[in-house]
Amino acid sequence: MRQGSMKWRYLKQGIFLWVVRIAALIIAAALGGILFFIFVNGIGAVDWTFLTEPPRDSMTAGGIMPAIIGTVYLTLGAVLVAMPLGVTSAVYLSEYARSGPAVRFIRIGINSLAGVPSVVFGLFGLSLFVVYLDFGSSILAGSLTLAILILPTIIGSSEEALKAVPQTFREASLALGVSKWQTVSRIVLPNALPGILTGSILGIGRAAGETAPIMFTAAAFFTTRLPGSVFDEVMALPYHIYVLATAGTRIEETRPLQYGTALVLIALVLGVDLAAIVIRSYIRRKKRW
Amino acid sequence: MRDGDIIVAQDVNFYYGSFRALTGVNISFEKNRVTALIGPSGCGKSTLLRLLNRMNDFIEQTRVEGKVLFEGRNIYDPEVDPVEIRRRIGMVFQKPNPFPKSIFNNIVYGPRLAGGMSRTDLESLAERSLKQAVLWDEVKDILGQSAMMLSGGQQQRLCIARALAMKPDVLLMDEPTSALDPISTAKIEELMEGLKKDYTIIIVTHNMQQAARVSDYTGFFYLGRLIEFNRTGKIFTTPDMKQTEDYITGRFG
Secondary structure, three states, rough: HHHHHHHHOOOOHHHHHHHHHHHHHHHHHHHHHHHHHHHHHHHHOOOOHHHHHHOOOOEEEEEOOOHHHHHHHHHHHEEEHHHHHHHHHHHHHHHHHHOOOHHHHHHHHHHHHHOOOHHHHHHHHHHHHHHOOOOOOHHHHHHHHHHHHHHHHHHHHHHHHHHOOOOHHHHHHHHHOOOOHHHHHHHHHHHHHHHHHHHHHHHHHHHHHEEEOHHHHOEEOOOOOOOOOOOOOOOHHHHHHHHHOOOOOOOOOOOHHHHHHHHHHHHHEEEHHHHHHHHHHHHHOOOOO | OOOOEEEEEEEEEEOOOOEEEEEEEEEEEEEEEEEEOOOOOOOOOHHHHHHHHHHOOOOEEEEEEEEEEEEEEOOOOOOHHHHHHHHHHEEEOOOOOOOOOOOHHHHHHHHHHHHOOOOHHHHHHHHHHHHOOOOOOHHHOOOOOHHOOOOEEEHHHHHHHHHHHOOOOEEEEEOOOOOOOHHHHHHHHHHHHHOOOOOOOEEEOHHHHHHHHHEEEEEEOOOOEEEEEEHHHHHOOOOHHHHHHHOOOOOOO
């Protein structure tokens, strides 16, 4: 009897182990499947010309260089705006805010912002930046819209990074008669920097891949010209894929170009994420507390 | 209040939220003496210590009543700058807490931010402070290395040196040896003896032998009240209060 129940227990443990294993496997397989699919279908279209030349023949031939450049500009712009704002907010929340209704309200706001569908950000950007502030469809308007989109990511990861700095460091500094601001800027922020950078880089990945927020605010259907200022509109990789796959009469014909563009976009985003992982593991090995 | 008292607490009550952690504490700390605060866990001795340089400011929902006079001035007066108070009343914590910086940069961190010192000033200050903390001989050749590489005992002496580099008048020590081995503990007790002529030391300790060895005065706390305060020799031989005697002889605590 006793032995029987032990056997059953081992069996249950074995089953459960396999259930979790398979769940993890399915996720890995899904990611692998998508990457494989895009790679196989897209690699044929990608060559040096594809990466360095503008589209030709009504976008049925040629390259995607303006879209690559456009995505890089939009993403950099978004991070340049969102990082200072996000890190500053995170410093306030983590270091200065005393718990109370006001802070709870801010937190709810940030969390809600993270849950807003990206097309809503697009419409918001359209009405505020493009129309009301009269930036037009431009890098500026698109970057600002993307910045709002990635703010919650940056605030969240920055706050986590700040909270991970041991409280004893703060105490040690404050007990030396060092002011709160100096403690934050000399001790807390430098020690949180790796985490902040990781979060911001993940934000870059998110911003680079979004279509909806830039659709109404920045993305051009077609332009061979590279932007001359932040008030110019640009082509962008995700929007380019969307356009090729939905508009025009030669959708089937341009399939290889669509996959090729998707492959470039994914390589870009994964490359950025990989950089985040490398930075994080490098810093983890370096720090000892 | 005696002549030569540097810190005097008068009728101090302290609250964490609605919990009263200290009740009607009156205690004076004489200049250039070592005063030990002893008592069982949760008796309020560490709370009192943190209150003396306003480190309790950073804990939410705490409240102080009464006065803490430092050289005659109430440090809880609204016009008093707590940062200034902490420069003059340094603190060493229970667990060594060096910054993840080099040994040298740990020592000069405070003085550098306080400003007005040249590189040479900082170098001689670092040497002086490390010598006072009896760490100089062990680290003089590795000042550029990370403080995190040092042993626990060395780290704690580094923290003492770091506090001394601010040239405080008072050094608060919150169970400074409780995380250390006996040899490191002995070294720190030894150096405290040397520090006495320049600094006033207030030490919280769980270790009664330590209190008896290093201190001139001892205060015994129980349930947030100062039960007895006297010369250390008197407290440990003929205490006036039954509770003190029970604690010292190990009948509770």
